[in-house]
Amino acid sequence: MAEMTxxxxxxxxxxxxxxxxxxxxxxxxxxxxxADDARSTGGRTPDGRKAEGGISGSSVxxxxxxxxxxxxxxxxxxxxVMAAIAIFLIWKAIPAFTENSGNILTTQTWTPxxxxxxxxxxxxxxxxxxxxxxxxxxxxxxxxxxxxxxxxYASRRAATTLGAMVDLLAAVPSLVFGMWGLYFLIPNTxxxxxxxxxxxxxIPIFNNQTATTxxxxxxSLLIAGIVLAIMIIPIVSAVCREVFLQVPRExxxxxxxxxxxxxxxxxxxxxxxxRAGIISAAMLGLGRALGETIAVALVLNSGxxxxxxxxxxxxxxxxxxxxxxxxxxxxxxxxxxxxxxxxLFLFVITLVVNSIAxxxxxxxxxxxx
Amino acid sequence: xxxxxxxxxxxxxxxxxxxxxxxxxLVGARLPKWAPYGAAVVGWGIAVGxxxxxxxxxxxxxxxxxxxxxxxxxxAWSFSVEGRRRAKDRFASTLIYTSFVCAIVPLVLILGYIxxxxxxxxxxxxxLKSMIGVTSREEGGGIYAALVGTLIIVxxxxxxxxxxxxxxxxxxVEYGRGKFARTVTFFVDVMTGVPSIVAGLxxxxxxxxxxxxxxxxxxxxIALAILMVPVSVRASEEMLKLxxxxxxxxxxxxxxxxxxxxxKVVLPTAMSGLITASLLAVARVAGETAxxxxxxxxxxxxxxxxxxxxxxxxxxxxWDQLGKRAGTTSSDLTEARAWGAALTLVLLVLILxxxxxxxxxxxxxxxx
Numbered sequence: 001m002a003e004m005t006x007x008x009x010x011x012x013x014x015x016x017x018x019x020x021x022x023x024x025x026x027x028x029x030x031x032x033x034x035a036d037d038a039r040s041t042g043g044r045t046p047d048g049r050k051a052e053g054g055i056s057g058s059s060v061x062x063x064x065x066x067x068x069x070x071x072x073x074x075x076x077x078x079x080x081v082m083a084a085i086a087i088f089l090i091w092k093a094i095p096a097f098t099e100n101s102g103n104i105l106t107t108q109t110w111t112p113x114x115x116x117x118x119x120x121x122x123x124x125x126x127x128x129x130x131x132x133x134x135x136x137x138x139x140x141x142x143x144x145x146x147x148x149x150x151x152x153y154a155s156r157r158a159a160t161t162l163g164a165m166v167d168l169l170a171a172v173p174s175l176v177f178g179m180w181g182l183y184f185l186i187p188n189t190x191x192x193x194x195x196x197x198x199x200x201x202x203i204p205i206f207n208n209q210t211a212t213t214x215x216x217x218x219x220s221l222l223i224a225g226i227v228l229a230i231m232i233i234p235i236v237s238a239v240c241r242e243v244f245l246q247v248p249r250e251x252x253x254x255x256x257x258x259x260x261x262x263x264x265x266x267x268x269x270x271x272x273x274x275r276a277g278i279i280s281a282a283m284l285g286l287g288r289a290l291g292e293t294i295a296v297a298l299v300l301n302s303g304x305x306x307x308x309x310x311x312x313x314x315x316x317x318x319x320x321x322x323x324x325x326x327x328x329x330x331x332x333x334x335x336x337x338x339x340x341x342x343x344l345f346l347f348v349i350t351l352v353v354n355s356i357a358x359x360x361x362x363x364x365x366x367x368x369x
Numbered sequence: 370x371x372x373x374x375x376x377x378x379x380x381x382x383x384x385x386x387x388x389x390x391x392x393x394x395l396v397g398a399r400l401p402k403w404a405p406y407g408a409a410v411v412g413w414g415i416a417v418g419x420x421x422x423x424x425x426x427x428x429x430x431x432x433x434x435x436x437x438x439x440x441x442x443x444x445a446w447s448f449s450v451e452g453r454r455r456a457k458d459r460f461a462s463t464l465i466y467t468s469f470v471c472a473i474v475p476l477v478l479i480l481g482y483i484x485x486x487x488x489x490x491x492x493x494x495x496x497l498k499s500m501i502g503v504t505s506r507e508e509g510g511g512i513y514a515a516l517v518g519t520l521i522i523v524x525x526x527x528x529x530x531x532x533x534x535x536x537x538x539x540x541x542v543e544y545g546r547g548k549f550a551r552t553v554t555f556f557v558d559v560m561t562g563v564p565s566i567v568a569g570l571x572x573x574x575x576x577x578x579x580x581x582x583x584x585x586x587x588x589x590x591i592a593l594a595i596l597m598v599p600v601s602v603r604a605s606e607e608m609l610k611l612x613x614x615x616x617x618x619x620x621x622x623x624x625x626x627x628x629x630x631x632x633k634v635v636l637p638t639a640m641s642g643l644i645t646a647s648l649l650a651v652a653r654v655a656g657e658t659a660x661x662x663x664x665x666x667x668x669x670x671x672x673x674x675x676x677x678x679x680x681x682x683x684x685x686x687x688w689d690q691l692g693k694r695a696g697t698t699s700s701d702l703t704e705a706r707a708w709g710a711a712l713t714l715v716l717l718v719l720i721l722x723x724x725x726x727x728x729x730x731x732x733x734x735x736x737x
């Protein structure tokens with residue numbers, strides 16, 4: 001930048017050219033006049049606008065039209081699939097709403113095979129939200145710490161390697177997390193859970209009223225939350241890391257120049273810049289935690305009651321219920337419909353959470369662009 | 370902010386002789402270099418003492434108490450010598466280092482634990498035999514059927530998902546504009562968050578309930594494809610964006626139509642990136658269990674036909690051997706087989722991941 005003086009006549013132009021080359025200034029097609037070739041036959045673009053004429057020959061246009069049709073069609077398939085998921089889940093869940101003798105929102109028990117069918121989502125909803133909440137409380141601060149470590153503490157070379165290692169954690173199948181939680185984490189944290197219950201039992205949620213020895217502690221919402229926390233850390237820290245690396249150099253340099261310590265620099269320059277990114281990363285992690293199936297199914301004991309004591313056994317989530325109750329539902333149409341209804345609830349909840357996260361990210365992009 | 374910032378840069382001598390530092394008027398008193406180690410010894414020492422005195426069970430509680438004490442001791446020491454701002458800095462930095470250790474420890478523990486549990490099972494027989502006729506009280510049996518099933522199902526999912534994913538990415542990067550492109554981008558993002566069990570339920574309602582079919586392999590492949598497409602789109606999009614604009618413009622200047630430019634210039638340039646993106650997308654779904662429970666079922670015999678009957682897959686074999694599928698209890702023998710199958714699955718996913726990164730590294734286009 002040193003050679004660019006204010007009198008450099010080409011400075012602005014050069015700046016623009018280099019700005020266009022930055023990956024991410026979507027879409028690349030926008031600045032190419034040829035991009036309109038495909039519309040030269042007077043058809044309509046997928047977004048419904050009237051097509052404009054081009055300058056190319058007709059043989060060229062045919063290839064372009066086919067290719068663009070394929071590309072846009074693939075995009076359309078995605079939208080169709082999303083719509084189909086919603087439609088089929090709603091359609092096939094209808095018996096769960098009409099045949100149910102309990103209240104689908106407030107009933108806690110899950111006996112859709114009984115005569116009459118009696119079930120509700122209250123306990124399942126509670127378990128899903130509680131385990132995800134624990135996962136967020138544990139996972140998000142750690143993930144932010146990892147992101148800060150990689151972006152501000154580690155050397156450049158180490159940062160790449162360490163980032164890849166954290167990404168590796170994301171690649172481990174959820175089944176393996178569940179098995180590890182069941183066979184390693186639970187036996188090794190019984191003492192910890194007892195310690196929590198004994199010394200922090202005065203906080204009601206940590207109080208275990210049933211167990212008296214360490215051996216009686218085990219499968220609990222707390223453990224499910226810890227396993228989920230380990231599982232969401234990679235995605236949350238990856239998003240946070242991206243945001244922290246984008247903090248303008250000027251801002252951090254200004255903080256350094258004012259004599260800030262490293263933490264003061266992070267608190268005054270990095271964190272305010274990354275706040276929206278952190279929020280959306282947490283929401284993405286929440287979406288993952290809400291929908292996690294196998295790991296949770298392995299480390300939870302089904303109970304179908306709302307239990308605020310998170311060190312006590314028992315707890316269910318939407319996803320684990322579907323996986324565990326599917327086998328015994330057999331061909332009972334109401335039981336299957338009840339599981340589909342649970343899937344529908346889960347779908348809607350994750351859809352809302354993910355949409356909010358994406359909107360927050362998109363808005364931040366608009367502000368910083 | 371209790372301590373005023375130095376008004377002039379520290380003289381060069383202060384930097385050259387560390388021994389002089391604490392006495393310089395420009396730099397406040399600092400803790401010695403070994404301070405963190407000293408604090409660590411004190412912290413964990415107190416924790417071990419507490420454990421022995423109070424009779425705590427388990428070393429993990431002791432370890433975590435020690436970690437908390439270490440941070441407390443270091444901060445208090447720093448506060449008394451260096452002042453509030455430095456103490457805060459040390460506190461925050463230690464927490465950040467700790468959080469990083471918190472992520473690495475489970476990774477090492479998980480991979481180490483599964484290797485210890487699974488490796489003793491590995492033998493030629495384990496890879497070349499199926500589970501047919503092997504009861505839960507017998508040794509032996511292997512993952513052949515499950516491995517074949519996983520490869521077939523993931524293969525079909527890949528064949529369905531990758532073309533859709535890459536073409537969507539081409540659309541978004543090369544053509545995308547206006548409302549339709551924005552809608553697609555948004556729903557790709559949202560689709561990334563669709564839980565795997567929901568994708569499985571959708572295919573279940575659509576294919577199995579809708580057409581009255583029995584579970585079969587390809588149904589699972591469709592569910593996996595639904596999970597794979599958004600991952601593939603996102604990753605391919607990033608790779609296509611990295612292709613320099615100059616290359617496209619040079620091609621247009623030669624009169625090459627846009628579709629040929631994409632086929633002959635953009636895609637070959639981005640090829641290594643696209644392979645990486647695809648392998649990562651495959652790795653993402655290879656370990657999925659939830660949709661397979663609903664759609665593919667499990668069988669102990671070898672089934673090469675993905676369009677007829679239950680198929681064994683590695684995740685479902687683990688699920689079955691743990692006794693979760695039929696609601697039975699697991700024995701040491703079945704548990705060991707479950708670990709063996711899980712280790713194979715992890716190795717498969719890790720090979721895909723490492724392979725993807727190697728390809729990206731070896732064949733990355735030279736920086737402009």
